[in-house]
Structures are given as C-alpha cells and as structure tokens.
Amino acid sequence: xxxxxxxxxxxxxxxxxxxxxxxxxxxxxxxxxxxxxxxxxxxxxxxxxxxxxxxxxx
Amino acid sequence: xxxxxxxxxxxxxxxxxxxxxxxxxxxxxxxxxxxxxxxxxxxxxxxxxxxxxxxxxxxxxxxxxxxxxxxxxxxxxxxxxxxxxxxxxxxxxxxxxxxxxxxxxxxxxxxxxxxxxxxxxxxxxxxxxxxxxxxxxxxxxxxxxxxxxxxxxxxxxxxxxxxxxxxxxxxxxxxxxxxxxxxxxxxxxxxxxxxxxxxxxxxxxxxxxxxxxxxxxxxxxxxxxxxxxxxxxxxxxxxxxxxxxxxxxxxxxxxxxxxxxxxxxxxxxxxxxxxxxxxxxxxxxxxxxxxxxxxxxxxxxxxxxxxxxxxxxxxxxxxxxxxxxxxxxxxxxxxxxxxxxxxxxxxxxxxxxxxxxxxxxxxxxxxxxxxxxxxxxxxxxxxxxxxxxxxxxxxxxxxxxxxxxxxxxxxxxxxxxxxxxxxxxxxxxxxxxxxxxxxxxxxxxxxxxxxxxxxxxxxxxxxxxxxxxxxxxxxxxxxxxxxxxxxxxxxxxxxxxxxxxxxxxxxxxxxxxxxxxxxxxxxxxxxxxxxxx
Amino acid sequence: xxxxxxxxxxxxxxxxxxxxxxxxxxxxxxxxxxxxxxxxxxxxxxxxxxxxxxxxxxxxxxxxxxxxxxxxxxxxxxxxxxxxxxxxxxxxxxxxxxxxxxxxxxxxxxxxxxxxxxxxxxxxxxxxxxxxxxxxxxxxxxxxxxxxxxxxxxxxxxxxxxxxxxxxxxxxxxxxxxxxxxxxxxxxxxxxxxxxxxxxxxxxxxxxxxxxxxxxxxxxxxxxxxxxxxxxxxxxxxxxxxxxxxxxxxxxxxxxxxxxxxxxxxxxxxxxxxxxxxxxxxxxxxxxxxxxxxxxxxxxxxxxxxxxxxxxxxxxxxxxxxxxxxxxxxxxxxxxxxxxxxxxxxxxxxxxxxxxxxxxxxxxxxxxxxxxxxxxxxxxxxxxxxxxxxxxxxxxxx
Numbered sequence: 011x012x013x014x015x016x017x018x019x020x021x022x023x024x025x026x027x028x029x030x031x032x033x034x035x036x037x038x039x040x041x042x043x044x045x046x047x048x049x050x051x052x053x054x055x056x057x058x059x060x061x062x063x064x065x066x067x068x
Numbered sequence: 069x070x071x072x073x074x075x076x077x078x079x080x081x082x083x084x085x086x087x088x089x090x091x092x093x094x095x096x097x098x099x100x101x102x103x104x105x106x107x108x109x110x111x112x113x114x115x116x117x118x119x120x121x122x123x124x125x126x127x128x129x130x131x132x133x134x135x136x137x138x139x140x141x142x143x144x145x146x147x148x149x150x151x152x153x154x155x156x157x158x159x160x161x162x163x164x165x166x167x168x169x170x171x172x173x174x175x176x177x178x179x180x181x182x183x184x185x186x187x188x189x190x191x192x193x194x195x196x197x198x199x200x201x202x203x204x205x206x207x208x209x210x211x212x213x214x215x216x217x218x219x220x221x222x223x224x225x226x227x228x229x230x231x232x233x234x235x236x237x238x239x240x241x242x243x244x245x246x247x248x249x250x251x252x253x254x255x256x257x258x259x260x261x262x263x264x265x266x267x268x269x270x271x272x273x274x275x276x277x278x279x280x281x282x283x284x285x286x287x288x289x290x291x292x293x294x295x296x297x298x299x300x301x302x303x304x305x306x307x308x309x310x311x312x313x314x315x316x317x318x319x320x321x322x323x324x325x326x327x328x329x330x331x332x333x334x335x336x337x338x339x340x341x342x343x344x345x346x347x348x349x350x351x352x353x354x355x356x357x358x359x360x361x362x363x364x365x366x367x368x369x370x371x372x373x374x375x376x377x378x379x380x381x382x383x384x385x386x387x388x389x390x391x392x393x394x395x396x397x398x399x400x401x402x403x404x405x406x407x408x409x410x411x412x413x414x415x416x417x418x419x420x421x422x423x424x425x426x427x428x429x430x431x432x433x434x435x436x437x438x439x440x441x442x443x444x445x446x447x448x449x450x451x452x453x454x455x456x457x458x459x460x461x462x463x464x465x466x467x468x469x470x471x472x473x474x475x476x477x478x479x480x481x482x483x484x485x486x487x488x489x490x491x492x493x494x495x496x497x498x499x500x501x502x503x504x505x506x507x508x509x510x511x512x513x514x515x516x517x518x519x520x521x522x523x524x525x526x527x528x529x530x531x532x533x534x535x536x537x538x539x540x541x542x543x544x545x546x547x548x549x550x551x552x553x554x555x556x557x558x559x560x561x562x563x564x565x566x567x568x569x570x571x572x573x574x575x576x577x578x579x580x581x582x583x584x585x586x587x588x589x590x591x592x593x594x595x596x597x598x599x600x601x
Numbered sequence: 602x603x604x605x606x607x608x609x610x611x612x613x614x615x616x617x618x619x620x621x622x623x624x625x626x627x628x629x630x631x632x633x634x635x636x637x638x639x640x641x642x643x644x645x646x647x648x649x650x651x652x653x654x655x656x657x658x659x660x661x662x663x664x665x666x667x668x669x670x671x672x673x674x675x676x677x678x679x680x681x682x683x684x685x686x687x688x689x690x691x692x693x694x695x696x697x698x699x700x701x702x703x704x705x706x707x708x709x710x711x712x713x714x715x716x717x718x719x720x721x722x723x724x725x726x727x728x729x730x731x732x733x734x735x736x737x738x739x740x741x742x743x744x745x746x747x748x749x750x751x752x753x754x755x756x757x758x759x760x761x762x763x764x765x766x767x768x769x770x771x772x773x774x775x776x777x778x779x780x781x782x783x784x785x786x787x788x789x790x791x792x793x794x795x796x797x798x799x800x801x802x803x804x805x806x807x808x809x810x811x812x813x814x815x816x817x818x819x820x821x822x823x824x825x826x827x828x829x830x831x832x833x834x835x836x837x838x839x840x841x842x843x844x845x846x847x848x849x850x851x852x853x854x855x856x857x858x859x860x861x862x863x864x865x866x867x868x869x870x871x872x873x874x875x876x877x878x879x880x881x882x883x884x885x886x887x888x889x890x891x892x893x894x895x896x897x898x899x900x901x902x903x904x905x906x907x908x909x910x911x912x913x914x915x916x917x918x919x920x921x922x923x924x925x926x927x928x929x930x931x932x933x934x935x936x937x938x939x940x941x942x943x944x945x946x947x948x949x950x951x952x953x954x955x956x957x958x959x960x961x962x963x964x965x966x967x968x969x970x971x972x973x974x975x976x977x978x979x980x981x982x983x984x985x986x987x988x989x990x991x992x993x994x995x996x997x998x999x
Contacts, residue, residue, distance in 0.1 A: 057149070268943050272940075307944075505728070537707075539670065540669050541712075
C-alpha cells in the first residue's frame with residue numbers, strides 16, 4: 011500500500027517536474043510570444059484583412 | 069535572509085542579469101530583444117527567486133486565460149475570428165514582460181499582484197461579453213447588460229444588482245491599445261477614410277473607427293454615453309449612438325467641475341440617468357446594493373490615500389506603471405464592483421508598510437529623480453515609466469490619472485450618496501486635472517511638491533486641444549518654480565505620428581543635454597521597437 | 602444691382618474690433634462686453650448701459666505670440682483672438698463673458714486673466730459651463746450659470762441694472778434688431794434676390810460687432826433700401842448654397858464662395874444669422890431671464906450637443922433652410938483643429954446626402970483667408986456638380 015502510494019507520488023512528482031520543465035522552457039525562451047508573433051498573428055491579420063465588414067458611418 | 073542555494077546560483081548566473089550587465093558595462097535590458105519586433109530572445113533573468121515569482125505569475129495569468137476559454141470556448145473562438153481587436157489580446161504576455169522589465173523583490177511582487185487582478189477581471193469580462201454578444205448568437209444575459217461609455221465611472225450602476233454595466237469601448241479600444249500599439253492605427257485609418265480630420269484626438273478617432281468598422285459587441289437594451297472626459301470624446305458618441313441603435317442617455321456631467329454650482333447639476337444628471345435605466349430595463353434602484361459596493365470603493369480609496377503617504381517617501385515599492393495601470397483599471401473599469409481588488413489592496417498595503425518600516429529602497433536604490441507624470445499618457449507606450457526608470461533612474465511617483473475621484477461615498481444616506489457619487493464621477497479619467505479650468509491643470513506643482521518630486525514629465529498629446537492651450541503657461545511655471553520639466557510629445561493612440569522612440573528621445577535629449585547625466589542602461593537609450601506590439 | 606448706400610461704411614466697421622461705433626459708445630460711457638460664443642446670450646450683454654461685442658480679429662495675418670502660448674496645433678480662431686488681445690486690440694472691453702464651449706475656447710479665455718492682456722482697470726473674465734442637452738436639468742444648470750457668471754457679475758462688478766424691466770427692455774430692442782436682419786435675410790429666399798450673400802454677411806456681422814443702438818439706424822435704412830432695390834435682370838449665380846458649420850467672421854469667405862458661382866442664401870454657422878436673429882418670445886408667467894435662457898438653449902445649433910434630439914435638430918434645421926431658401930446644396934465647413942465640427946461635418950454630410958437628399962461639400966478652413974486656390978477649386982467643382990444635377994433633374998422632368 012505504502013509502496014503503491016510512493017509510486018503514485020513519485021509519478022505525480024515526475025509529471026509535475028515534467029510540466030515544470032516544459033512550461034519553464036516555454037517561459038524562459040519566450041516560446042509562446044514567438045509563436046504568436048511569427049505565426050498566429052500574421053495568420054489572423056491575413057484573415058482580418060480579408061474580412062467583409064459592414065463598414066459605414068451610421 | 070537569502071537562501072544559500074539560491075544565493076549561490078544567483079552568484080553563478082549574475083552575468084545573465086541585465087541589471088548587472090548594465091552596471092558592469094557588458095550589456096543591458098535591450099540585448100535580449102530582436103531588433104524592431106520587441107520580441108525577446110529569452111526572458112529576463114532576475115535571480116532565482118524573482119525569476120520564479122515572474123514565472124509563477126506568468127503561469128497564473130495563463131490559468132486565467134485558460135479559464136476564459138473554458139468558460140465560453142465557442143464564443144471566445146468566434147470572437148477571435150470576428151473581431152480584429154481580439155487577436156491583439158494574444159500579445160498580453162509580451163505586454164506584461166515589457167511593463168515589468170528590471171522589477172525585482174517587492175516591486176515585482178506587487179506589480180504581478182496588480183497585473184493578475186487586471187488579467188483575471190478582464191478575461192472574465194471578455195468571456196462574459198462574447199458569450200452574450202448578439203453578433204455571436206447572444207446569451208442569457210444579453211438584455212441584462214448595460215453598455216456604457218468607458219469613461220463614465222460605473223459605480224452608481226451598482227444600485228442595479230440585476231444588471232451588468234459594461235464599459236463598451238474598454239475591450240475593443242481602451243485597454244487593448246496598451247497591449248498592441250499596431251491595432252488602433254487601423255481603426256484611425258477607417259475613421260479618416262470617412263472624412264474625419266487627422267488632427268482630432270487619436271483615441272476618439274480610433275473609437276470612431278471601431279464604430280464605422282462595426283466592431284463593437286452588440287449587447288444590452290439601452291446605452292449610457294457621456295461628455296467625459298473632453299470634446300472629441302463627446303463627439304464620438306454621435307456616431308456610436310446611431311450605430312449601436314439603442315435608446316441612449318448622455319450623462320453630461322459638469323465640465324467646470326471644481327465649482328460648488330457644478331455638483332448639484334451633476335447630481336441631478338445622475339438621478340436622471342438612474343431614472344432612464346429604470347424605465348428602459350424595468351428595474352428599481354436598490355440603494356443597499358449601491359452601499360455594499362460603495363463600501364468597497366471607499367476601502368480601496370482609503371488604502372489609496374495611505375499609499376500616497378508612502379509614495380511621498382523613498383521607500384515605496386509601488387510606482388510607475390505598476391501603480392498607474394492598476395489604479396486606472398481598478399478605478400475606471402472596476403470601480404468598486406469586484407471584491408478581488410479590495411483583497412489585493414489589503415495585501416499590497418501590508419507589503420508597503422513593511423517596506424517602509426525596513427526603509428527598503430526600490431529599484432536597487434538607483435532612483436535619481438522623482439517625477440510626477442501629468443497630462444493624458446500615451447496609451448501605445450504603457451511601459452514608458454518602466455523605461456524612464458531603467459534607462460535614466462526617473463521614478464514616476466504618481467500619474468495624474470491616479471488622483472481620480474477619491475472622495476468617500478456615503479453608505480447610509482441615499483441623498484448624500486448620490487451627491488458624493490456626482491463629485492466622485494466628475495473627477496474621472498483624464499478629467500480631474502486635464503479638464504475644467506486652469507486651476508486643475510496648474511495643480512501639478514502642488515502635487516509634485518507634496519510628493520517630493522523634483523521633476524514633472526508633461527505628457528504632450530499633440531491632438532489634445534485643451535492641454536495644447538496651456539503649453540507655454542506650464543513651461544513658464546516650471547521655470548519659475550525650478551522643476552525639471554520635460555514635454556513628452558505623443559499622439560495618444562497613434563504610434564505612427566510620434567513613435568515610442570521619438571518619445572524616448574524627448575527624455576534622452578533633456579537628460580543628456582540639460583541635466584548632463586549618463587544613462588543607467590546605455591542599451592535602452594536608443595533602439596527601434598516600431599514593429600513591436 | 603446698385604450698391605448699397607452703407608455697404609462700404611459697414612465694411613470699414615469690420616476692419617477693426619474697436620471700430621468707430623465701438624469707440625463712440627465707449628466714449629458715451631457705455632460698457633463694452635465681449636463674448637465669443639452663442640452660448641452667451643447677446644441680449645444680456647445689451648442691458649441698459651452696455652453693449653455686446655462679439656470678438657473678431659479682422660485682418661489677423663499671424664498669431665505668433667498666441668501660438669507660443671497655445672501651440673500651432675490649436676484652433677486658429679482662438680489663437681487669433683488671443684493674439685489680438687495681446688496686441689491691445691480689446692482694451693475697450695470692460696468684461697469678457699466666456700463659455701467652455703470647447704477646450705480651445707476655454708483655454709484662450711483663461712489667458713485673458715492669466716496674461717491680463719486687456720488694459721482696462723474694470724476688466725474681468727467669467728467662464729460659464731454650458732450644458733450639452735436641452736432637458737430640464739440642463740436648462741436649470743444653464744440658467745444657474747448665466748445668473749451667476751453673467752447677470753450677477755454684471756450687476757455686482759459693473760453696477761448694471763439687471764432687473765426684470767431692464768431685461769424686458771433689452772429683449773424688445775433685441776427683437777427689433779432681429780426683425781430687421783430677418784427681413785433683410787428673407788430676401789434671399791426670392792428666386793432672384795435683391796441682395797447677395799456677401800452683403801448679407803457684412804450686415805449680419807456689423808450687427809454683432811457694433812453697439813446695437815448705434816448700428817440700428819443704418820440697418821433700418823438699409824432694409825428700406827433693399828425693399829425697393831432692383832435685382833439683377835437675371836439671377837447672376839449658377840447655384841444657391843447654404844454655408845454651414847463652425848466659425849466664420851470674414852465676409853471675404855462668402856465672397857470667395859460667390860465668386861465661384863454659388864450664392865450663399867443662408868448662413869448657418871457661428872456668427873451667422875441661424876441661429877442668432879430669432880425673436881425672443883417671453884411666454885405667459887415666464888420672466889425675461891427665463892425666456893432668454895430657454896430661447897438660447899433651444900436655438901443653439903452647436904456641434905457639442907450630445908442628446909439625440911439636438912443632434913437631429915442640427916440636420917432638420919439645415920433641411921428647413923434648404924427648403925425655405927431653395928438651396929441646391931450645402932457647403933459644410935469646419936475650422937482647422939476644431940474637434941466638434943470635424944466630427945459633425947462627417948455626420949452631417951452623411952445625413953444630408955444619404956438621408957435627406959441634399960448635395961453637400963465639406964471643407965476645412967483656416968481663420969485668416971490666405972491661399973484660397975484649393976478652396977476655389979473645391980467650390981467650383983461643387984457648383985459644377987450642382988449644375989449637372991439641375992440639368993439631369995430638368996431632363997428627367999421632361
């Protein structure tokens with residue numbers, strides 16, 4: 011039982027550590043902003059520029 | 069007492085710290101960035117402890133954004149697809165990084181507490197608005213929302229507990245311009261393509277462009293517009309009321325608001341507005357509900373006044389944009405309506421008291437000048453105070469807009485409460501000191517003296533007719549009173565007219581030529597961030 | 602047409618703010634009270650012993666000193682007025698009654714007490730906070746502001762009689778002036794009017810820039826003259842237009858429009874006769890002061906009004922003038938750097954053209970009429986487009 015619990019805790023710790031590593035890497039190397047700036051925003055801007063909007067004064 | 073392990077790591081990695089680099093002449097803040105784009109190659113190394121504080125705050129904000137999507141997955145995705153301004157919110161993380169460059173210790177902790185308060189509030193608001201936006205299919209709360217002009221303080225609406233006041237322009241224009249300097253020029257161009265003169269205030273031109281481009285969410289049954297803060301803002305309402313096509317009521321508060329005669333008029337105007345909402349929404353005004361929220365606003369203002377006492381000293385870990393942005397959002401947009409902000413204030417004031425007791429010198433004790441920031445600030449350069457701090461050691465002690473309505477509101481007597489609310493509302497964003505007569509503008513010197521400032525940075529919005537009208541008088545006053553005084557030219561929401569770089573150059577010129585000082589971080593003196601968000 | 606007998610005299614009166622009649626009135630012991638904006642009721646400044654002087658800066662070529670104070674990014678009208686004040690052009694004034702009609706105007710009026718440019722010991726400045734709607738709350742505020750900062754200030758600081766009788770007398774005299782100007786203006790409704798837009802502009806301006814009691818005899822004579830004046834054998838213009846928008850106090854601007862072939866048949870701008878020359882009617886049970894406040898708030902067409910009914914009034918009033926004066930189109934102008942009229946111009950041109958079917962040309966102008974080549978081209982093109990519309994309408998009717 012205790013061994014099982016230790017196993018679960020170890021796995022949990024590993025998962026948490028893995029999550030920390032992954033997120034900290036994204037954080038430290040600013041990966042999310044690079045993705046947004048170089049990929050997502052240009053794609054969205056293209057979409058916005060091609061949108062047909064009801065553009066009028068009133 | 070510093071942990072020996074983290075102290076060891078900090079010692080080993082100190083060369084990665086841009087503050088250390090600048091101090092030792094081997095780099096600085098700007099080295100981390102790609103030219104023009106403002107995208108950092110890597111985030112700032114602030115030492116183990118502060119990097120972890122920043123990292124956890126990043127995670128916390130990420131969680132709020134995740135929650136926003138989880139609360140209304142489809143409307144949020146539809147919103148991103150529908151509204152150009154929604155795409156700009158993706159720049160939030162880079163925005164936060166920009167604001168808090170060089171922040172350490174309690175400054176950083178408070179800054180992130182403040183920022184998270186804004187992020188959690190704003191994300192909830194975005195989810196709420198998009199999931200009830202008629203354009204995206206509407207929702208159960210669509211008709212319970214009251215779209216109102218963003219610069220009309222919404223506290224008085226707390227007397228309608230079944231209704232949800234939504235500052236209409238905040239999401240598509242006011243806040244988002246802080247995050248992405250490239251957005252509003254698009255809307256300004258739309259407005260000008262219909263013949264609007266290019267010399268009007270760019271904030272109002274942008275609002276008009278949002279209107280013409282059909283980019284406001286469609287919510288509510290009636291609209292509250294206002295004459296606040298100034299001329300162009302009033303004029304934009306002409307278009308908004310027609311385009312939104314809902315019954316509207318202009319809440320026209322006194323312009324010359326520092327006279328006794330102004331308050332009875334503004335009081336009656338608020339009464340009329342309440343009556344209008346009662347009729348349009350079939351709701352009865354509930355004074356007890358107002359009192360409940362007014363208590364929060366009073367507590368926030370009480371804490372604010374205590375903060376001011378600390379601002380007067382050299383030991384305040386709260387200054388610059390961390391102070392300004394929180395006060396601006398917390399006052400103008402939240403206005404006592406969210407408990408979270410009261411809780412944050414209680415925590416922050418405790419930290420500030422501790423710092424004062426310990427005589428803690430913020431920003432590594434590198435402050436050279438204490439400055440009061442006056443006049444409407446450039447919304448596209450929100451991190452300007454951070455730059456003045458990091459580059460020249462100029463601490464922005466307080467911003468004009470932070471002095472907004474701080475009178476207490478009665479929580480027992482409806483008659484007194486509405487009078488208090490009128491006075492409180494008259495002194496809203498860009499209004500308390502920019503509008504209503506010379507004395508209000510000229511008050512800057514007293515404020516600067518009270519807060520022990522030796523410098524006044526005067527935001528010079530090139531399209532603001534009111535502030536342009538006092539240009540020379542301010543300069544003459546500064547000379548007479550012996551303040552360091554810098555006009556910082558900007559175009560509020562149009563970074564093409566006067567770029568961030570141009571704004572920096574206003575300060576650079578003064579500091580190098582007039583003050584004859586050397587920068588703290590030479591990498592920050594001149595750089596190109598024209599393609600940055 | 603035969604020249605109007607007093608036209609040259611009127612034109613000369615417009616060359617200076619402190620003109621011959623203003624000086625005469627001051628010499629006779631009358632108090633000159635300055636104002637800029639329609640929000641300050643002209644009639645109140647014409648209480649016994651006083652006369653109104655709507656501030657202009659004729660022949661202002663440069664506003665360098667005022668530009669130093671207010672920057673070159675501000676309204677050229679307010680800068681020109683401040684410049685003229687600094688030059689000593691308003692030393693005849695005993696007071697300036699300002700209105701926070703717009704930020705630029707307010708700042709300019711503030712310089713009148715910050716710099717003390719008016720060298721007159723009695724001189725003082727007050728600035729009212731004018732409302733932006735016409736509802737009861739706004740009317741009450743307007744009355745309170747006028748009472749405190751105009752009527753009481755005149756009484757307490759200058760000893761002016763502000764009694765009910767005095768006000769009724771001022772209203773009666775004011776109405777006579779309005780009747781004369783209105784009758785002269787109404788000739789412009791005729792298919793071939795015996796007066797040009799330029800002449801009317803001069804007449805309207807002298808009625809605002811000179812003491813009423815001194816200019817009235819000339820205006821009466823001019824009215825008589827126009828009643829019997831023979832118009833040109835054939836209408837000498839190619840189109841009839843209404844000039845609308847912000848401040849114009851230079852008749853040469855009207856002359857410029859007319860030189861391009863369009864007669865200005867109605868003047869709906871600041872300093873124009875719509876509004877300003879409507880009779881003030883005192884209702885039963887109302888004091889003269891109440892009637893004045895109600896009248897001025899109702900007829901005010903300022904672009905700063907925010908309420909829907911007042912915004913609509915700006916456009917319906919213009920349509921009424923188009924119909925009554927048989928105008929072919931509207932030239933909508935705004936002063937450079939004017940926030941309010943820049944916005945209103947966009948809305949009004951849309952409403953006029955797309956909702957009311959009135960052709961409209963929008964322009965931006967400086968205060969001093971300098972290089973006019975671009976404006977001339979715009980006006981000529983507009984006149985041509987109106988002519989084409991007339992031809993098309995005729996062909997469609999055939």
